[in-house]
Each structure stands twice: as structure tokens, then as C-alpha cells.
């Protein structure tokens with residue numbers, strides 16, 4: 001315990017402090033314990049701690065889809081696969097480091113079987129083979145699933161293992177500050193400052209300080225950044241705090257967007273779309289039903305096939321729009337919601353033509369009119385049935401069950417959907433051991449920038465597990481676990497005392513009667529991000545949004561917050577660092593648009609905003625969304641810029657810089673290649689014995 005600025009502060013000391021209790025953080029703790037035990041470290045459970053805002057929060061615990069996917073190296077008895085082939089798939093769409101992709105590939109089965117041993121019920125056939133299927137951007141059948149709640153099962157099984165090991169989890173801890181010492185290349189993170197959400201009141205801030213030698217940040221994606229979001233509520237992340245501590249971001253521009261239900265936040269990928277539900281819109285009150293898709297497809301067969309394909313072409317993909325492909329559906333859904341209309345999936349009825357149009361030529365739905373890919377799939381799945389519900393039930397009854405558990409009966413009501421932010425492929429830069437640019441700080445799970453522009457569905461869970469394994473192995477074998485009393489000395493270090501005093505002063509300042517309202521600030525950030533940093537982007541608009549975001553952050557610094565209610569301090573802390581996070585994301589987006597990046601990954605860039613000197617294309621050479629989707633400004637068909645493939649070999653980095661006009665500096669680096677050196681057994685064994693395998697580089 002210590003006293004700072006009138007607050008009693010509880011200090012805790014651990015060799016390694018993990019922030020976040022999702023599948024990534026829990027798995028890293030399990031591995032740390034196991035590596036420490038193997039090294040003969042006494043009482044490893046006393047050297048590791050998990051600190052989390054909520055054991056029941058986060059994407060792993062709360063999110064999923066029809067059959068949430070785990071993408072691993074193929075385990076089919078008759079389809080050969082290799083780590084290099086797997087890594088090539090991960091890097092195929094560019095902006096992805098080859099060494100990370102190869103490490104994720106090589107570690108894939110080791111981590112998959114680690115989960116199997118922990119008890120995750122991945123299905124096998126009668127010979128014991130783990131059964132696979134095809135997912136988004138996946139040329140092989142590498143995907144598998146334990147059902148809609150795969151990542152929940154992973155988290156639960158790993159948590160049980162940690163309970164058996166006796167590793168402590170501090171729950172209800174909202175991170176408010178990362179303590180640092182030193183500067184430049186000598187900078188180190190030495191502590192995580194939290195507020196105990198259960199113990200806080202207006203005079204006692206219930207501050208905990210977790211001092212450590214090593215840190216693993218596994219706090220997930222910044223889900224609360226977006227208004228239209230399928231991230232679980234309360235998934236805030238710690239990106240803004242991490243930027244302030246000096247961590248470098250990469251690929252922040254590459255968020256994924258797709259169709260999701262909004263009353264209960266859940267992805268409607270896979271069998272939800274393969275069941276081919278009717279998709280219709282209504283006005284804000286639920287009246288005036290319209291078959292809004294029908295006008296944009298030449299036939300019922302084409303429309304129904306594209307609805308089917310949305311199942312495994314789930315994320316919005318600008319390269320799947322032209323010529324009436326499946327991502328045209330995302331655009332059409334978005335256009336409806338933008339007009340203030342609501343969009344629903346109705347599993348009780350097949351798609352229907354737009355009967356309100358006189359002289360419409362679309363035929364009624366007929367399974368025989370589906371294109372061969374859809375027809376064959378449904379036949380093989382035993383799902384050539386009459387209604388979407390029957391087809392969904394035949395393929396995946398658990399997909400119906402999950403909505404039932406959450407108060408939505410697909411047998412009696414339609415399901416409201418929207419285009420939502422779902423995942424960020426970018427995050428913080430890591431080396432091949434998942435160490436960040438600050439030595440002894442590791443980033444894993446969704447917080448780590450290990451994916452490129454596209455990733456196969458399910459690769460996030462694989463990456464989160466492998467990252468935790470790699471970080472744990474490095475920490476124990478390179479940094480060891482000395483018990484030298486160094487951490488105690490930090491309590492009285494002036495740098496630390498000063499940061500803690502400033503933190504307390506910041507909390508005190510929130511008590512003033514004037515200032516911004518945290519909830520309103522968060523609402524403003526979310527609306528701006530969904531409008532200007534979502535799946536449709538324009539340089540001028542993003543530039544304007546960036547200036548507004550910088551203005552908001554500076555306003556918070558100047559005027560502080562006015563608190564409401566018991567939870568006010570927590571929301572104020574979140575609003576402040578989310579505000580900085582949104583500046584970082586918008587700055588990265590603006591920079592990339594200035595490079596003339598074009599439409600890629602899961603976002604589309606409208607062509608009119610491209611200045612020719614930045615490599616923009618001439619009007620008329622861009623892609624056309626659909627002849628009937630009109631740009632109001634030009635009265636011509638809306639066009640979008642194609643991807644600039646020259647940028648595939650580079651990664652955009654971003655770093656906080658208080659003095660920079662937009663608070664961040666950007667630069668591009670070349671992607672690191674996939675290591676191709678393969679040593680013979682004896683020299684490789686020697687490298688292993690001598691610890692040479694841990695030689696790395698600083699990023």
C-alpha cells in the first residue's frame with residue numbers, strides 16, 4: 001500500500017502482468033505457467049497475474065456467429081497442407097509480415113491441440129480426424145468450429161486450466177494508465193494502473209498498481225469506437241493508453257465490416273446466409289415493407305445465389321461488388337439504413353420479387369434456379385428444403401438456438417441487421433516473438449497487428465493463440481524470472497510517483513461542475529467513426545473527421561469532464577483514451593487515402609475524392625457499384641477506386657507525437673519476408689540449445 005495525493009494505492013508485484021482475459025490472454029497465462037514450471041521456477045502461479053475489466057467481457061467471451069470459426073492448418077486425411085502454404089494464404093492480399101504469418105502457420109497445430117487438450121469440443125469423425133470446411137478467403141478446408149460459441153468455450157476451458165494452476169485473475173479492473181520509465185530506446189513499461197470498478201466511490205478511487213518486469217497486452221480490439229458495431233458492448237480496449245505509452249501501431253486502416261444482427265450483437269455469416277432468408281426493409285416504425293434487393297439483380301436465381309454466397313464471403317469486400325456479386329448486398333443494406341430504413345432477415349420466407357413494381361420480371365424463388373455452387377452445397381449439406389428455417393435447421397440447429405437463448409425466436413420474428421464493424425486486422429506492431437517496439441512488452445490477440453489487408457475467417461483465433469505461446473516462450477527463456485526485489489524500488493521512483501500524482505489529479509479534475517459529458521463524447525466518437533472510418537471512405541470527409549477528432553481530444557484536455565452517476569469516472573477514462581484512439585485510426589486512414597491506396601480489404605474508396613497527383617485514377621476508370629446507384633453530386637453512377645496493388649509490400653505505421661499537428665506521425669515500412677532458411681537438424685539443434693533461436697530484431 002502507498003499514499004499518493006490522498007489516495008491509498010495498492011501495489012502488486014508480478015514477473016509478468018497480462019492485461020485482458022480473452023482467449024489470447026488466458027492462453028498466454030497457461031503457457032507462461034507451463035514454461036516456468038518446465039524451467040524449474042518455484043510457484044509460477046505467484047509470478048503471473050491477469051488484470052481485466054471483465055472476465056465475462058470481450059469478443060472471445062461474448063461474440064460469435066453461426067459456427068464461429070477456428071482457422072488452422074488442414075487436418076484432413078486426404079488434403080495435404082504445409083506451413084508455407086498456410087502462410088502464403090495469410091499474406092496473399094498484402095501488407096502482412098511473412099515472419100508472423102509463418103510463425104502463425106508453424107504454431108497452428110500445436111495451439112489447436114493445446115485447446116483440444118484443454119477441453120474445447122472441436123468435432124472429429126469416427127477416425128479421430130478434425131473435420132474442416134471452407135471459410136472466407138480460404139482456398140482449403142482449414143476451418144473448424146466448436147459451434148456458435150467456439151471462442152467462449154476456448155476462454156472457459158483455458159480459465160479452468162488457470163484455476164487448476166492457481167493463477168490469479170483480478171477482475172473488474174479498468175486500466176487507466178500505463179506507467180513508463182526512461183525515454184527513447186530505453187523506455188520501458190513498468191506498471192499497469194487500474195481502478196477497481198466494484199470498489200470505487202466518489203472519494204476513494206480504488207487504485208491498483210500492477211508492477212511487472214514483463215507485460216502482455218491482450219485487451220482486444222477497440223470495439224467501442226463504432227456506432228454500428230458487432231463487438232460486444234463494453235469492449236473498449238486500451239489502444240489510446242498504449243499509444244501514449246509509446247507503442248507503435250500498424251495497419252490500423254484494415255478494419256473488417258459485415259452484416260450482423262443488432263438487437264443481439266452477432267454475426268449473420270455462414271449458414272445464416274446459406275439458408276437464403278428473405279431480406280427486406282421497413283420504415284423506422286416497422287411498416288412499409290420493401291424487397292429492396294430485387295431491383296439490383298437480374299434474376300431471382302442470381303439474387304438468391306448471392307445471398308447464399310454472403311455466408312462464406314461474409315466481410316464486406318469491394319472486390320466482390322461489380323457485376324452483381326455478393327458484397328453488393330452489403331452496399332444495398334447500408335443504403336437502406338442510411339435512409340433511415342430498417343433491414344431484416346426473415347427466415348420464415350424465401351426471397352420474394354418486388355411485387356410492388358408493375359411489370360417486374362423476377363420469378364418466384366425456386367431452389368432449382370440457384371447457381372451450381374449454392375445448389376451443390378445445400379444438396380451436400382442435406383439442406384435442399386422448402387424454407388430458410390428448414391434449411392438452417394438442417395445445417396445448423398445451434399444457429400437458431402443461440403438467438404433463442406438471447407430472446408429472439410427466428411420462428412416468429414424477423415432479425416434486424418446492419419453493416420457493423422467486427423474486427424481490426426491491424427493493431428500494435430510486433431516482432432516474430434510478439435514483442436512490441438518497447439522491450440519486455442508483448443502484444444497478442446486482436447491488439448496485435450499480425451493480419452494484413454485480408455485474412456481468412458477464423459485466422460484471428462489462431463493468431464491469438466500462437467501469439468500467446470510465442471510471447472510466453474520468449475519471456476521465460478530470454479528474460480527469465482529473477483526474484484531480485486527490483487520492483488519494490490519502483491514505488492518510490494520519482495518518475496512513477498509523478499505519473500501517479502498526475503493520474504489522481506486527472507481523476508479529481510473530473511469532479512468539476514463544467515466540462516464535457518463522457519457519454520456524449522463517446523457517442524460523438526462512435527458516430528464519426530461509423531460515418532467516416534467505416535466501410536465507405538473518402539479523403540475529404542476523412543480529413544474533416546480527423547480535424548474534428550483532434551479538436552475533441554484537445555477539448556477534453558482543456559475542459560475535462562463533468563461526471564454523471566457512479567460509473568462516471570470509468571466512462572470519463574474510457575472517453576479520453578477512445579478519443580485518442582479515434583484520432584489514430586482517422587490519421588492512418590487519411591494517410592493511406594493520400595497514398596492513393598484505393599478500395600481494399602473491407603473498405604471501399606469513392607473515386608471522386610482521389611487527387612490525381614496522389615496516384616488517383618482518371619474519372620471513368622474506376623469501378624461502378626451498380627448503374628442504378630447514383631452519386632447525388634454528379635447524377636452519375638457512383639464509382640469507386642480500385643486497389644493500388646503497389647502498396648501490398650508496405651505497412652503503414654503510426655506513432656503518438658504530442659507535438660505533431662494531428663498528434664500522430666505516420667511512416668511506411670516494407671513487409672518483412674517469410675524466412676526461407678532451413679537448417680539441417682544438428683545445427684538447428686545447437687541453435688536451440690544455445691538459445692540462438694531467440695535472437696530477434698527491434699521494430
Ligand SMILES: Cc1cc2nc3c(=O)[nH]c(=O)nc-3n(C[C@H](O)[C@H](O)[C@H](O)COP(=O)(O)OP(=O)(O)OC[C@H]3O[C@@H](n4cnc5c(N)ncnc54)[C@H](O)[C@@H]3O)c2cc1C
Nearest residue numbers: 020021022024053058059060069175220237445446458461
Ligand atoms: C461477432 C464476432 C464474430 C467473430 N467471429 C470470429 C470467428 O469466427 N473466427 C475468428 O477467428 N475470429 C472471430 N472474431 C474475432 C475474435 O473473436 C476476436 O478477435 C478475438 O476473440 C479477440 O480475442 P482477444 O483475447 O484478443 O480479445 P477479447 O476476447 O476481446 O478480450 C479482451 C479482454 O480485454 C479486456 N479489456 C478490454 N478493454 C479493457 C480495459 N480498458 N481495461 C481492462 N481490461 C480491458 C476485456 O475485458 C477482455 O477480457 C469475431 C468477432 C466478433 C465481434
